[in-house]
Amino acid sequence: MFAPRARPHAEGERSRLPLKPTELLVLMMLTAGERHGYGIRQDILSHTEGAVELEAGNLYRHVRRLEDGGLVEESVRRPAAEPSSDDERRRYYRLTPLGRRVLAAELRRLRALVRLGEERRVIAPESP
Numbered sequence: 001m002f003a004p005r006a007r008p009h010a011e012g013e014r015s016r017l018p019l020k021p022t023e024l025l026v027l028m029m030l031t032a033g034e035r036h037g038y039g040i041r042q043d044i045l046s047h048t049e050g051a052v053e054l055e056a057g058n059l060y061r062h063v064r065r066l067e068d069g070g071l072v073e074e075s076v077r078r079p080a081a082e083p084s085s086d087d088e089r090r091r092y093y094r095l096t097p098l099g100r101r102v103l104a105a106e107l108r109r110l111r112a113l114v115r116l117g118e119e120r121r122v123i124a125p126e127s128p
Contacts, residue, residue, distance in 0.1 A: 013098075013105040016069065022062045025052065027071065027103040030095040034075045037063065037091065063093060071099030 019027070029035060029043040040063070041054050054062075066072040075092040095103070118125045 013102050016071075016102050017106055017109055019102070019106045020062070022052070022054065022058070023066055023071075024103070024106060026059075026062055026066060027095060027099055027106075030072060030093060030099070031103070034092045034094045036093070040093070066099065067093075071096055071102055 025044045025047070026040055029040050029047070032043070035043065037056065037059055041056070041059050044052050044054060063072060067074070072093045073096050075094045114123070117123045
């Protein structure tokens with residue numbers, strides 16, 4: 001019996017794994033829509049209940065790496081906001097289609113790891 005063929009992009013996606021934890025968080029925060037750096041930082045802070053507090057330089061280093069890898073891109077359009085609250089210098093970022101596929105591949109990888117932990121009784125399976 002033959003193994004099913006991988007999707008054409010699957011190898012390219014898997015070759016980018018595993019993602020660094022901060023990059024995984026940045027990509028996850030961008031699934032909610034376009035965000036500027038400070039917004040991404042605040043979303044991560046909120047999601048991790050303050051456990052991950054990124055300095056601006058560190059955040060932008062990760063964003064640049066994701067941008068160089070084609071996983072995020074700077075948005076050419078600006079989300080609707082009150083003109084007085086939006087700073088023209090702000091750069092907004094969005095997830096690319098490749099970024100979404102890589103994120104999904106990473107989440108599948110992590111899910112398989114969690115299942116292994118459950119099978120080996122490192123952690124209890126979650127109840128429905």
